[in-house]
Amino acid sequence: MPARRVFAWEPEEQWTSSEEREKKIEELSRELDESMDSNSGKGCLKAYLVKNEVWHIADIDYELRVDYRKYLKSTYSDSVVRSYLRGMDKAKLYAIRKHANTLKGKQEIAKNTDLIHELLFLPYHPNPAIAERYDCKVAIDKLVWDFRVNGSELCKRQLLEIIEDVVLRDIMLRECTMRLNGLKVVYQFCMQEHIEDLRYITQVQADKLEKYADTAYAKELAERELRECQKYLFCHAKNILWDSTVWYLERLHLEQYRVNPSNPVKKFSFMGIEKRENREILQEYMKYCLGVTHLAMSGIQAEFYRILAFVMWMEKETAMELKLASEIEIKKYFQIIELKEASYFNDIVIAIYQLYEYLQTKEIIDRIPFRYEYYLKKEIHCHNNRSVEMEIYERILRELKNFPEIPRLILLHSMLIGLRISEVCTLKGDAYSWQGRDAWIQVYQMKMRTYKRVPIPDVLYKIMKRYLEKYHIGSEDYVFQNKRGGAYQYGSFKWQMKELFNKRQDIFKGYDFKSHDFRHTIATLLYDDEVPLQSIRDYLGHDYEEMTQQYVDFMPKKISAANQEFFKKGENSLASGIKKCKRGK
Structure with a gap:
């Protein structure tokens, strides 16, 4: 009895499987007819997909595309290979557009959470606006992003968001490709150097970027894109990220009378400060200058650079926190800048004094470690003839x-x-x-x-x-x-x-x-x-x-x-x- 059941059941299963296979082939043919022209290798693609048991054009991915290209090159000329690959890409784009019109597709486009764990090929991106930006005429390696490598998920998510923003911008394709080239180097740098968050990169970390650029031009593109990444993340954050290592002032919506439109102050960079405690102190002081003093931005920028130079010197020469500095360290710094012009020297002394005055007011230190009056130089105004002859x-x-x-x-x-x-x-x-x-x-x-x-x-x-x-x-x-x-x-x-x-x-x-x-x-x-x-x-x-x-x-x-x-x-x-x-x- 069991033997007959087995004998009777197996042919039935084989018949059902064969019938389902024919239905799948028929469904695949219908999808290809809807999405491809007859002269774009439709028959060849159908045979390849059936052979690999891929029953829907929506299941085409980059790795399958690479294998299909090898399959074609063994039989056809380069021009035919390119034509047939474009046919495959056209079929995939059709499936992307169709899926994007469904509720599930719209939700996937909005979230994009799975992409940071996958091999992303931009022409196969689930958002049709991104997928149709490129027709694969450019070098393929520029369009492939392997998010499967080990690295910070937050950093991957940040870079994916920036990549999508770049591709969706209304810019020339050439400029878009240049930006993607720079971002490729930034991505490699972030993964290899284990960067957790692009918003908190320091200058010591950023200096390592050049190792991942093979030419001076690639280095220039990468450095520019790193700055653009920092700007994008600061300006598009839900709340102002005051602990970021670079502040972009266009996000702050300052009063017009404080900004010179012909020569605006664009950013404050804290990347040169390695110690987090020192960076936080200067950031809090700059928040005070921006939000309370109502000074012109050019004046605040000048004071910022004077203090920044002092903080960086402190870290390099003394490895000491700002709040622990004594008059001995501060006096040594004043001796180093002694030869500067009297008015400029005095501006530095007063800027450093005002920083410590702020720290005392905030009860971060008990007393100011020096008296600025003792160090001020006498200013003698020299008249310089500057009239044009x-x-x-x-x-x-x-x-x-x-x-x-x-x-x-x-x-x-x-x-x-x-x-x-x-x-x-x-x-x-x-x-x-x-x-x-x-x-x-x-x-x-x-x-x-x-x-x-x-x-x-x-x-x-x-x-x-x-x-x-x-x-x-x-x-x-x-x-x-x-x-x-x-x-x-x-x-x-x-x-x-x-x-x-x-x-x-x-x-x-x-x-x-x-x-x-x-x-x-x-x-x-x-x-x-x-x-x-x-x-x-x-x-x-x-x-x-x-x-x-x-x-x-x-x-x-x-x-x-x-x-x-x-x-x-x-x-x-x-x-x-x-x-x-x-x-x-």
Whole structure:
């Protein structure tokens, strides 16, 4: 009886299996008909999938693709192999799109939790927007990411999120590929160096990145992408990550009056501080500076760099925590920077003192370890003649027509009315006006946090009105714009001017362009025309006349000449009051 049952049952199972196999082949054929053209190797792919018992095109993965390529190369030419592989990729993309429209597919795209444990091939990514970005015409190795290697899951998840963001961005395919190349090196570096979290990388760790780049260009790409990773994670975090080793200030939404749009402070990097305790102290102090003091970002940045240099020196030379430093260590640091200019030296002393004053207020230390008054140097202001010689000044005016339009107009503002370049770069469309018989310009002064209104030459007014009409610049638009419509960058202007003057050394031989020199020139010309010093101060937007005196380059000579002229007269001679008389009378 059992023998008959077995005999009777086995053929039935074989028949059922054969029937199911035919149904699976029929279903596979239907899927291939829906997703592929007849001339893209449909029959060949069907035979291969049936042979390997892959019954749905959704089950195609990268490893199967690699094996299929070997299968094709043994029979067909390279051009046919490429064509048939594109057919396979097209079928897979069809399945991805179809699955993405289901509820389960949408949930998988939203979570993506399994991808950090798999071999990811970007054209087979479950998100069709990512999968269709590449058609595999680029080198395949650039599109394969092996997340199966041992490493931090958090770091893998961070990199996967960044990879997806890069591919989904509206950028040229070439730029996207360059970024992926850089990210490949970053990924290898993170896995090999056991980086747990990209947000907390220190400079010592980052310096090892170059080991994983085989060329200088690859190193440059990788370093840029590491910075982009840090920026993305800081700016896209749900809450501000104050313990990150780099802060990107665009995330903080600071008040506009604290930020110079033409030369913005973009980040604060704590990567150079290795000791976590020291890094946390400086981060807390910078939070205080950003959130409580309401200082301009340029001032906070300057103070940050002064303190950062001190902290890094402390770690390197003493291996001591900031809160444990005594006056002995601090005095030694002051001795090292002794040769710096008095005003700069004093700024460093005060910055370090203010840090320790903050630590005392927060009860992190009992008392400040030094008295800053003891170390301050006496500042002696030396007058430096910075006015542009009239011959050079006139030569520049003649050559302006050969300069690019925006740098030319920015420089013209500085030459004719002595504005700071940062002020010119942030002018708005409503800055120019005509009142009575005079043309005026309204300028926002970053340092003073106020507007000033000064007269301008008629010719400059007419030039700028024509420029505003030509480019349809609105009243609230920046007059001089960068590619994104923001304020023209001071750094871009400075670089362009250096390039232009260097190329024209036959005309400007030996001239070292410095945009601020034209403010000195305007101040000097005004003073030479008997304009009162107080009026020049108001025109330049200074708080104190002492500052204005530093801008009037002929003042020491003029005072000296006036003194000589005064004392040439007999009645003004210092000896005129001396009378001859006999001794004792």
